[in-house]
Amino acid sequence: MALPPDRIDYLPLVDRPVIKWPNDARVAVWISPNVEHYEYQPVNEGVRNPWPRTPYPDVQQFSYRDYGNRIGFWRMLEPLDKHGIRCCISLNLAVLEHFPEIAEAMMERDYDYMSHGIYNTRYLYTCTKDEEREFYRDCIDTLKRHTGKPLKGMLGPAISGSVDTPDLMAEAGLIYYTDWFHDDQPTPIKVNSGKLISVPYSIELNDSSVLRDNHYSAQYFADICKAQFDRLYEEGAESGRVMCIALHPFIIGQPHRVKYLDDILGYIMSHDGVWQTTADDIADYYIANYYDQAIAHAQRLAGSSIE
Amino acid sequence: MPAQRTFGMDHPHHEWSPVISRPTLHWPDGAAVTLCVVIPLEHMEWQAPPGSFQVARLAGGSAPREFPDYARLSHREYGHRVGIFRLLDVLEKHGIRATIAMDALTAEHYPYLVRHCLNRGCEIVGHGISVSRMITSNMSEAEEREYIGASLQALEKATGAAPTGWFGPEYGESDRTPQLLAEAGLTYVCDWANDEQPYPMTTGGNPFFALPLMYELDDVVSISHKLMPIFDYERMLGESFDVLKEDGANTGRLMAVNWHPWLVGQPFRIGSIDRALSHIMGQGGVWAATGSEIIDWYRQQAG
Numbered sequence: 001m002a003l004p005p006d007r008i009d010y011l012p013l014v015d016r017p018v019i020k021w022p023n024d025a026r027v028a029v030w031i032s033p034n035v036e037h038y039e040y041q042p043v044n045e046g047v048r049n050p051w052p053r054t055p056y057p058d059v060q061q062f063s064y065r066d067y068g069n070r071i072g073f074w075r076m077l078e079p080l081d082k083h084g085i086r087c088c089i090s091l092n093l094a095v096l097e098h099f100p101e102i103a104e105a106m107m108e109r110d111y112d113y114m115s116h117g118i119y120n121t122r123y124l125y126t127c128t129k130d131e132e133r134e135f136y137r138d139c140i141d142t143l144k145r146h147t148g149k150p151l152k153g154m155l156g157p158a159i160s161g162s163v164d165t166p167d168l169m170a171e172a173g174l175i176y177y178t179d180w181f182h183d184d185q186p187t188p189i190k191v192n193s194g195k196l197i198s199v200p201y202s203i204e205l206n207d208s209s210v211l212r213d214n215h216y217s218a219q220y221f222a223d224i225c226k227a228q229f230d231r232l233y234e235e236g237a238e239s240g241r242v243m244c245i246a247l248h249p250f251i252i253g254q255p256h257r258v259k260y261l262d263d264i265l266g267y268i269m270s271h272d273g274v275w276q277t278t279a280d281d282i283a284d285y286y287i288a289n290y291y292d293q294a295i296a297h298a299q300r301l302a303g304s305s306i307e
Numbered sequence: 308m309p310a311q312r313t314f315g316m317d318h319p320h321h322e323w324s325p326v327i328s329r330p331t332l333h334w335p336d337g338a339a340v341t342l343c344v345v346i347p348l349e350h351m352e353w354q355a356p357p358g359s360f361q362v363a364r365l366a367g368g369s370a371p372r373e374f375p376d377y378a379r380l381s382h383r384e385y386g387h388r389v390g391i392f393r394l395l396d397v398l399e400k401h402g403i404r405a406t407i408a409m410d411a412l413t414a415e416h417y418p419y420l421v422r423h424c425l426n427r428g429c430e431i432v433g434h435g436i437s438v439s440r441m442i443t444s445n446m447s448e449a450e451e452r453e454y455i456g457a458s459l460q461a462l463e464k465a466t467g468a469a470p471t472g473w474f475g476p477e478y479g480e481s482d483r484t485p486q487l488l489a490e491a492g493l494t495y496v497c498d499w500a501n502d503e504q505p506y507p508m509t510t511g512g513n514p515f516f517a518l519p520l521m522y523e524l525d526d527v528v529s530i531s532h533k534l535m536p537i538f539d540y541e542r543m544l545g546e547s548f549d550v551l552k553e554d555g556a557n558t559g560r561l562m563a564v565n566w567h568p569w570l571v572g573q574p575f576r577i578g579s580i581d582r583a584l585s586h587i588m589g590q591g592g593v594w595a596a597t598g599s600e601i602i603d604w605y606r607q608q609a610g
Contacts, residue, residue, distance in 0.1 A: 003416050004353040005375070008384070012419055013392045047373050125373055156377075163375050181368075182381040182388055184574065203369045203378060204573055213370055214534050224537065224575040231574035243574075301419060 007166055007189050008182060008198070009298035017293040019185060019240035021285070025275035026236025027229065028282050029268055032155075032178075032201060033076060033247040034090040034116060034208075035106070037098060038065045042121035048160070050121040065120075065250050069099055072253020077105065079262035083269045088278035090116040090155045090178075090201075090246070093139050096146040107147055112278035114178065115139040117157020124160045132162060136172035152176060152280045155201055170194035176283035184232060184241045186286040188294055195287060199242065199279045204228075206246035211257070218260040225264045233271060240275075242282060320485045321499075321508045321517065332504055332559040333608060338594035339555030340548065341601055342587060343563040344398060345497060345520060346405045347434060348391065348420060349476055350412040351383035355439035362441065362477050366531040367569065383438075383569050387417055390572020395427050397577060401584040403595040408434035408474040408497070411461035421465045430597035432472030433458045433493065441479030451481055455491050472518065472598040474498060489515040495602045500525075503551065503560045505605040516602050518563060521547070525565040530576075541579035545586045552592060561601065562587075 021028050040057050042050045051058040080087060089106060091113045096103045106113075117124070118139070124132060140151045153176035154169060161179060162168075169177055170191035177189060178201035189196045203209050205225055210216050225245055232241040245264065252261050268274060310317035334341050354374070355361060368379025398405055407429045414421060424431060435442065435458050442451060455473075463469045473488050474497035488496055489510035496508070496515070500522035508515045522528060524547060529535045535543070544564070551560040571580050587593060596604075 003350065003412060005380075008381075010417065010419065011388065012423070013389045014423075015419070159369055159372060159378055161375055161377055165375075179377045180381040181378060182384040184389055198381075203382065204575070209369060216534070216536060220536050227537075227578055228573075228575035231578060235574075 005163065008180070008187055009190070009295065010301065011187065011294060011298050012301075013184075015301065016185075017290060017297050018238070019286075019290055021240040021275045023275070024273065026240065026273040027232045028240060028242045028275045028277050029229075030242070030244050030276075030278055030282065031080070031085050031087050031247065031265075032090050032114075032244055032279070033073075033087055033249060034155075035069075035073065035095050035102060035249065036065065036092045036116065036120040037069065037095050038062060039119050039121040042119070045123070045126045047125040048123055048158075068248060068250030068253060069095070069102060072249035072251070073102060073105075074253075075255070075258050076247065076249050076253040076261065079258060079265055081109075082262065083265040085265060085276060086111060086278060088112045088114060088280060090114055091143075092116050092118060092120050092157070093142040094118050096142060103146055112280040113143055113147065113149060113151070114153040114155055114176070114279055115143070115151055116155050117160075118142075120158050123157055124162050124165060127162055129164055129168065132164065132168050133172065136168060136174065140172065152283060153178060153199065155179060166190075166196055167192045170196040175287060176279060178279060184243075185239075186242065186282060186290070188291055195291060197283055197286060197291065199282050199286075200244055201279075202244045202246050205244065207251040207257075208246070208248050211251050212248075218257040222260040222263050226267050229268050229271075233273070236273070244279075318482070319509060321506060324506060326503070326558070329504070329558070331557070332605075334555075334559040334594050335604060336594065337592070339552045339559065339592045340594070341559065341561050342403065342593055342595045343518065343561065343598060343601055344403055344405050344595075345408055345474060345563060345565045345598070346391070346394060347408040347438075347474070347476075347565065347567055348387060348413045348417075348424075349383075349408070349410045349434060349438035350387075350416070351380055352412070352437050352439040353380060355437070359440040360443045360445055360479075361439050364532060365438070365477075366527045366567075386567060386569030386572055387413065387420060390568030390570075391420065392423075393572045393574075393577045394566060394568050394580070395424075395429075397581045397584065399427065400581070401588045401595070403584070403588070404428045404430070404597055406430045406432060406472065406598040408432050409462060410434040410438065410476065411436045411458045414461045414465035418465065425466060430472070430599055431462060431466055432470045432474055432497070432598060433462060434474055435476040435479070438476045441476045442481055442484055443479055444481040446481060448483060448487075451484070451487055452491075455487055459491060459493075471495065472497065472602075485515065486510045486512075489513055495598060497563070497598065503554075503562075504558075505561060505602060507609070514606065516605065518598050518602060519561065520563045520565050524562075526567055526570050527565075530570060537576045537579045541583045544583035548587045552590075
């Protein structure tokens with residue numbers, strides 16, 4: 001009997017189908033700025049307190065994040081544009097409604113978007129199934145209405161989810177989920193209907209965990225991003241890898257940090273064999289070319305171990 | 308029981324023995340340092356059974372998250388799918404066979420990994436049921452016996468041989484664990500982080516030994532909990548080794564490290580492990596061995 005939640009078949013790194021990215025690229029690199037809005041006076045639904053420091057509002061913490069939309073986002077665009085990066089935004093969809101200049105800037109650059117919920121202060125923990133279904137409808141409709149694009153994937157709002165999230169995402173027509181950190185390649189996620197995969201996002205190369213939660217320096221962030229790239233680039237000669245760098249404008253867009261983003265992107269983009277892409281495109285490509293192979297291979301491995 | 312103000316230890320598991328008062332320890336071929344690399348392959352459960360105990364800061368995942376915590380579950384799973392293979396490749400490059408601490412859920416549900424580790428010449432030692440169920444004094448003696456027995460049976464079934472070593476998940480023990488491990492037929496335990504040489508434990512039955520790990524060299528302790536940059540961790544490994552080698556010229560030292568594949572097996576960390584091992588293994592005078600090889604040698608020396 002498989003271990004719960006039994007969503008991912010076991011596929012060891014050393015025994016799985018070889019992945020070839022477009023143009024024989026070694027690494028699919030996607031950059032994911034989290035463009036978010038945290039509510040000034042959210043509702044505490046009792047599972048996670050959005051602003052635990054004080055009674056609401058917590059103006060210090062609210063405005064620290066809002067700085068990202070007023071200032072940090074625009075500063076972050078400079079190195080992204082300089083290196084020609086097409087981002088896949090992890091988007092709180094209400095940003096499109098609140099802040100039209102941000103929406104326009106993203107659309108001008110033809111970015112892709114994955115849902116990161118409506119607000120970063122509204123979680124999926126307490127949703128009924130029907131409420132979660134309505135949530136996906138809302139995300140899909142809001143993105144379509146403002147950008148014309150179909151919604152393909154999600155990073156759960158503030159990385160929250162329910163036990164039914166993978167099934168309900170697939171039912172709503174989404175094809176990728178990025179809350180899973182078990183691999184450096186996409187992998188199928190088992191769902192009741194449709195097809196869903198994991199595209200590797202990162203909690204290791206993430207300015208929020210590295211620079212904000214864990215207090216490392218921006219120089220260190222640049223060093224580990226380069227070290228990550230070097231290793232995946234080496235391994236990618238044999239089978240394609242995915243590398244994601246997750247950003248938050250209120251963190252990486254601080255004046256003392258932005259040069260390190262320039263440094264990281266310059267280093268990565270100076271290499272041949274880099275597929276600078278989005279999670280949308282990785283998911284489409286993987287599902288078209290490798291989804292069935294991965295499932296068949298995992299089934300063979302599972303069968304051979306029963307002997 | 309609170310300590311009585313008398314000579315020696317305030318527990319019955321081993322004698323008081325400062326390093327200055329011991330006979331000289333000789334390692335094979337005059338090595339100054341013996342290196343033992345312990346790799347836990349431990350499963351993080353989706354939901355641990357009611358009544359099971361986890362440490363307050365169980366590592367992995369993003370910031371502490373509510374159920375369902377896909378992030379932490381999958382971050383840990385990275386070790387089983389990806390990290391272990393990077394780590395074993397690096398060890399093989401430096402001629403090191405690992406001592407794998409494998410929990411029962413891994414042994415039962417990852418037959419590919421069991422075969423892979425055995426094919427690489429790793430030793431497999433007991434590591435409880437899962438990292439989300441550690442041994443503590445909350446367990447009754449009967450529960451603890453059953454837990455140890457189930458862990459060992461799962462490994463014997465998966466590998467075809469009974470393990471001789473034990474490393475509790477999160478170093479977990481009750482006040483009777485060494486005795487119960489010895490009674491279960493085991494020879495050594497890695498839970499005690501208090502020395503740089505193996506030492507005998509006083510369990511009263513079959514000979515039973517401690518194979519002490521270096522607490523500060525445990526990657527979860529230094530990287531995950533203390534947030535040491537990986538390049539500083541790399542340097543700490545090298546500098547620790549340099550002093551152990553110097554001290555080991557007088558009496559042999561043990562450098563036993565605990566490396567989690569989901570942590571040091573990440574792409575940006577594995578290079579540091581590789582470079583640290585180049586430093587350690589590159590100068591000669593080091594015996595890299597598995598836990599039981601070290602204990603067998605130690606018993607023979609101690610006569």
